[in-house]
Amino acid sequence: MSLLIIHNPSPITHLLTSQHDVGGPMKSISVINTVSVWSLNGTLIDLGNDYRRHMSGGSLIISNLDKDQDTGVYQCTAFNTWGAILSRRASLQFAYLDNFKSQTVRSAVNVREGQGVVLLCGPPAHSGELTFAWIFNEYPYFVQQDSRRFISQETGSLYIAKVESSDVGNYTCVVNNTVTREKVLSSPTPLVLRSDGVMGEYEPKIEVHFPDSxxxxxxSVVKLECFALGNPVPEISWRxxxxxxxxxxxxxxxxxxVLEIPNLQQExxxxxxxxxxxxxxxNAAxxxxxxxxxxxxxxxxxDTALSIEENLFWECKATGKPKPSYSWLKNGDQGRVQIENGALSIAALNLSDSGMYQCVAENKHGIIYSSAQLMVLASPPSFxxxxxxxxxxxxxxxxxxLECKPQASPPAISLWKKGNEILQRTERITLLPNGTLKITNVTRRDAASYTCVAKNQFGTASTTGRLIITEPTRITMRPTNMEIIVGESIVLPCQIACDPALDVSFSxxxxxxxxxxxxxxxxxxxxxxxxxxxLMIRNIQLNHGGKYVCVIDTDVESLSTSAILVVKGPPGPPDKVAVEEITDSTAQLSWTPGRDNGSPITGYIIQARTPFTVGWQAxxxxxxxxxGNMLTATVVGLNAWVEYEFRVVARNTVGLGEPSPASTKTRTEDAIPDTAPTDVGGGGGTKSELVITWEPVPEELQNxxxxxxxxxxxxxGTVxxxxxxxxxxxxxxxxxxxxxxxxxSPFDVKVGAYNNRGEGPFSSIATVYSAEEVPSVAPKRVRTRSVSAVQIEVIWEALPAIPERVLGYEAVYWEDDTKPDTVGKVRISGNYTLVNITGLKANTVYYLSVAAFNTAGPGPQSAPINTTTKKPPPDRAPLNIQWTMIGSTLTLHWDPVVAMETESKVTGYLVLLKRHRYNDINTILTNKTTVELSLSANDNYLIQIKAMSEGGEGAGxxxxxxxKLSDDLFRNACAVSSISAIGLLFLVDWLHSAAAYKAVLCSIPLLCKTVRRLSLPFSSLM
Incomplete structure (x- = not known):
């Protein structure tokens, strides 16, 4: 496995002091264990007896640094079984800053006013980058640089182009080491003005200038310094x-x-x-x-792997200024190499040439390494x-x-066998130089076992495979081009006939x-x-239109068949709807067509929307x-001075498409109103008034x-x-x-409309009467009667003929004669002389008066009279209700209701009977606590009982x-006198059929009466 250095040591290191530890990182990658060693100034560092230096993960750690022993150039060499490579070099230096040698006051510098002067700093011995500043007289007053004063960061000296009287004082040079951050101060240098006159003007003298080269x-960042002494103060410029x-x-x-050039480039x-x-x-420099x-x-x-006896050629190229030179290393040393223009060549490789090689490119400004592994292979053939x-x-x-690709170094010589016979070239059989066997136009006679035999000087190997010949695959059913409507589903067929020995897949x-x-x-x-x-395609969409290809893959071939599917749908939305021209009632529109989605566009529908319409309207x-061929149309019948938006909908044989985006809002031109107000009428009002009313013209019709x-x-009758x-x-x-x-009095009335453009039409003429006078006479013989706890009946005589119209009467009532804000009113139109006032309080005194009214209002009221409403009815409902059914006759009985002192006496009872599916409620009034009812056998009933009194109906x-009861139940019904309440409830809720009723009744000999007490919801019947 090749070696690769992933962390190189830094080229230059400045240390603050020798009190620190230093680590030189150098890490390499290799599957095989790697060993690293370090050298200092070309000499191998022996770590065996060195207590200050040790290795950690390839890094060299140095403790208790010593300036004399540890300063120098370090380099790491990494080894493994494949070879060795060198890291780049790293220089270790120590940064320091000594004190100024003399701390006594420096000699005074005497100058004339107007003369230029240079105060030398003379920094002490040091290593590492320095910066300079000057203190004027005492800390913290530092010299501020300007066009007259300059501190060189190259020499540390202070330059004053033209001395002024304010410059007199003591100057101290401050030197700072940017690496160690140490700071030292020189002894002060006095600056004294001479008394023998002022320096006259003179041309610039450049005291600070950069080198010729x-x-x-x-x-890098380049800084060029330039400063001149002179009177007047010189100006500095660059070119x-x-x-x-x-x-x-x-x-x-x-x-x-200072001229500063950052990121220096060749230009x-x-x-x-x-x-x-x-x-x-x-002057210039x-x-x-x-x-x-x-x-x-x-x-x-x-990294390269070559067979033994092959030739190696490696080339590396580097750029640099000046042009770099090249050298090559094998495992860190010069090897059996030929170098020409940075290229490495080795002829007739042998096993000893294996190793790690490095190309080294170097100029006076740096050195770089590139590494690669060379493996020289020697092995017998292997498949x-x-x-x-x-x-x-x-x-x-x-x-x-049939490919024959053995792994062998050097490459093997191969031959082919069919069965046990060596295969020879024929018109159909070709043996290629790389060992590949080709057989064209194969037949079943070519089916056999084929063996490739490979051989080199290190051994022989072979590999065998059996060849079978199959019949061609045929497509028996292909998909065809189709047209289909959006939303439908289809199946595209793809079926084949093939050799049973083949594995088949479809896509x-x-x-x-x-x-x-x-x-x-x-x-x-x-x-x-x-x-x-x-292929089944369900719920086809427009984006499913296109070319479908069925691909059939077998072990020996690949076939395909295709079809075009055209999907038709409603048209896409038109676009760019624009109003080209507009008048007070028309708009000329244009648009661009949308996609026809497989079916030609047959027509367009134009819709409009205004702030006054609900949605879009055709x-x-x-x-x-x-x-469908038109892309313009004129919309007619528009209202004047209305803001319109338009959109266009396309249609084809499939249906209506999506509407286009709305056009820009456009207002029609104004015009004279063409709509007259409607529903002109009026009347009423007060004396000497003519009231005229009409239905306002909607805003969209105001034009x-x-x-x-x-x-x-x-x-x-007038003109x-x-x-x-x-x-x-x-x-x-x-x-x-x-x-x-x-x-x-009657008037002819008409109402018209106008706007800034002029007057529009008038409505048709309507007859409106002026206001009339209120009736001048109050009704007479007003009488009242308390009907119940909440109702009073009022009666009066009709007025005789009077000059004013009487449209009806108004009864006014109130509780307290001292509080008119409690007044209530009931009006009755026509010549009626009786009215019932309801919704009153029980047992309360009410005052009443009656007046005639017309459109002018009510006339004078009659003299007030009073009456008292009845006491309220009992608030207790009849209790202990029992019923007996014999045949179709139902007999009800209940306990009497006794009224309280504050309630009206009971005068009788009201029985309410409602049949299922009927809205009418039958009432039976009785002054007894029992009643007989005749019921139909085929209906359900709901019954309720209320107490009656002068105050009205009591609680139900x-x-x-x-x-409902069947005929069998009526014929077999008998009385029951001692069935528990729970048993009776079960009977009524469970016995819904005549057969069930009959079975239970016949199983109890003592049934002679059916008595039932129920407490069920009134609504449960329905």
């Missing part, structure tokens, strides 16, 4: 000498003193120029960025992985191919996709036996019938904005109309008031349920 790695502008990724920092290489300029002159890249693989090799099938089948007349494809009968079981099912693969069109009504009226205008569309009543209007008894 700046090597930079691919994808490429090639004239190529900077890409957007380039950044200028610290007042242009960023070239000469860069820094320009420092003031009004006294300018140039340097070239040279691009370099460590090697990167373009092509590597893969363990590719034997002939024990039984081979072929169709008569077909071509048979179906629909439009090139194999049908999954489990997933699509709602519609598809394969039916039939071993020689039938019929509309009239021109032409009246829109045939435009600014809709209102024109009311015209005149006294009957001139009086007109009034109402601008509110929803108003349905108009009152004309004039003191000269005679009461109850529990209903008595009498089942």
């Amino acid at each position: 700046v090597p930079a790695a691919k994808e 490429r000498t090639s004239g190529i502008p900077f890409p957007s990724k380039v950044k200028m920092k610290n007042s242009n003193a 960023d290489a070239g000469t860069y120029e820094c320009m420092a300029e003031n009004r006294r002159g300018k 140039r340097g070239r960025i040279s691009f370099h890249a460590k090697p990167h693989w373009l092509q590597t090799m893969t 363990s992985k590719s034997p002939l099938r024990a039984l081979l089948k072929a169709r008569s007349g077909s071509e048979v191919t 179906w494809a629909f439009n090139g996709q194999l049908i999954d009968f489990q997933r699509d079981s709602d519609h598809f099912e394969r039916v039939g036996g071993s020689i039938s693969g019929d 509309v009239d069109t021109v032409p009246e019938v829109v045939n 435009g904005e600014g809709f209102g009504y024109i009311i015209a009226f005149r006294p009957v 001139t109309w009086t007109r009034a205008v109402i601008s509110t569309p929803g108003v349905a009543r108009y009152v004309f008031r004039n003191d000269t209007i005679p009461p109850f 008894s529990e209903p008595i349920h009498i089942h």
Whole structure:
């Protein structure tokens, strides 16, 4: 098994101090156990007696690090039985930062005002990246960089382009190690102004500039520094000498003193120029960025297995700048190899050439490794992985191919036998160089056992299979092209005749996709036996139309037959319904057709919807019938100034399809109203009023904005109309008031409509009477009578002829003469002089008066009179009800009801009798506590008893349920005097047939009376 390193050690490691432990990860993959060893600076590390170093899972762990002993280049070698490979190299370095050697105050720097100055930092010995800052006078006041002051992160020095008086003070350099995060401070450097004058202006002098050549790695961040001293303070600018502008990724920092190029690429290489300029002159510095890249693989090799004496050729290719050189390793060392332009070749492989090989690509910026295993094979032939099938089948007349593919190194020489005889080439028999046997146009004579024999210098092997020849398979019933309607079901036949020695399977494809009968079981099912693969399609949908292919697979051949199924359905929805032109009553529509779904579209139906309709309604069109070839039509009969939506429904011989999406809402143009108000009438009101009413015109018939009504009226027999205008569309009543209007005089009335476009038609003329005056006389001889606890009868004399109309009378009643808000009213139309007031309280005094009324209202009331309602009836129902049946006569008896002091006395009893299937209830009134009833033998009855009093009917008894009785029961009925209540209940509930009744009655000699007390629900009979 090949070796593969999956974790390489990091190329460079900076450690903080020697107090830490370090682990160099190096893990390899192999089925066979792997052993790893490490070397330092090319020398194998002996871990036997080294207490500081040990291995863990291929990683080297070093404790108690020692700067002198552990610094260097590490490399891991992984071994297994197949060979060895090297990891990439890792350099271990120690980061540190020493203190400044002298902590005494540095010598003062004396400068004139306006002169430039450089304060040197001189960082101490260190390893690892440093950053610099300067403290001004005391912490935490740091020097802030600007166009006049700059701190170089290369040298650490502080540059002041032009000294000012405010710069005088002590300056301390702060050095920080970014790896160890240690920080050290230099001793202060005093900056002092000289007293011998101010420095005059001078041209820039570049003090900070990048080298002439700046090597930079691919994808690294390059920072170029440039700063100049001068008076005035110079301005810094950058350019490429090639004239190529900077890409957007380039950044200028610290007042242009730093040019930063992130993610460096080949195109960023070239000469860069820094320009420092003031009004006294300018100076420039140039340097070239040279691009370099460590090697990167373009092509590597893969694990290879070759037979002994074969030739090996491996090639690897890498890119890098400068161009990498190549070397090859076998198991970590130089081997028996030939190298040319990075390619490895070995001629006439032997077993000793097996092992792990590495291609090494290297330039001065890095080294990379690519590994692969070479296996040199030497083995006798074997058919363990590719034997002939024990039984081979072929169709008569077909071509048979028998493969001979032994595993052998070197490759084996093969021959074929038919039975025990070596097979020779003929016109039909071909032996291919790779050992394959081909027999064309096979017949039954070719049926036999065939053996392939393979041989090389290490041994011989063979494999045998028996060939049988079968008759061709025939399709006896094929599916045919069909047309079918959506929702129907069909069976597509697929039946064959075949050789019994063959195994047969059927499958179906629909439009090139194999049908999954489990997933699509709602519609598809394969039916039939071993020689039938019929396909049943249930509840066919439009998407089931297409090509169906039945595929028959046997051991020796594959056949297929197909049919086209055309599914017809209602048309699909039309699309893009648009209103091309619209008037006040018509709309011209256009649309695009939908799918015809197998049946040509024969016509279209246009539907419309407005905010005033319930759903979609079919509309009239021109032409009246829109045939299937038309894609435009004009809708007629629309209402003006109404917002319409339209949709189109297509039809074909199958039926109506789905409607199209609705068109954009479109409003018809406005027009003069063409609908007059209806149901014009009126009348009533108060004195000197003419009340006119009408049914408002619906909004959808108002035909435009600014809709209102024109009311015209005149006294009957006159010519001139009086007109009034109402601008509110929803108003349905108009009152004309004039003191000269005679009461109850007839008027001709008509109502019209108008809108912003003009006036529409008027309604037909109706006769409306003006308001009349109320009756002027009150009824006389008003009398009352208390009828029951809840009812009073009121009687009066009819009024004689008076000038005013009398339409009827109104009786007014109240309980308390001091509380008029308790007034109740009962009206009776016509010339009646009696009314019953019901729903009153029992035993209560009521005051009453009567007035005549007409449309103007009630006239004066009669003088009030009072009366008292009766006491309430007893609230107890008759109890202990017993009944006796003799023949068709039922005799009922009950206990009397005694009224309380606050109740009306009992004056008699009311017996209610209801027959099954009849709505009428018969009543019998008696002043006794017994009654006889004659019943029909073929009906069920329900009986209830109530006490009667002056106050009305009392509470009803529990209903008595009498089942119908047969003739035999009537003839054999006799009295029963001592049957328990439970037994009697059982009898009535169970004995529904005459035979059962007779059997029980005849089994009890003492039956001479049938007495029954029942307490059953009143509704249980029905």
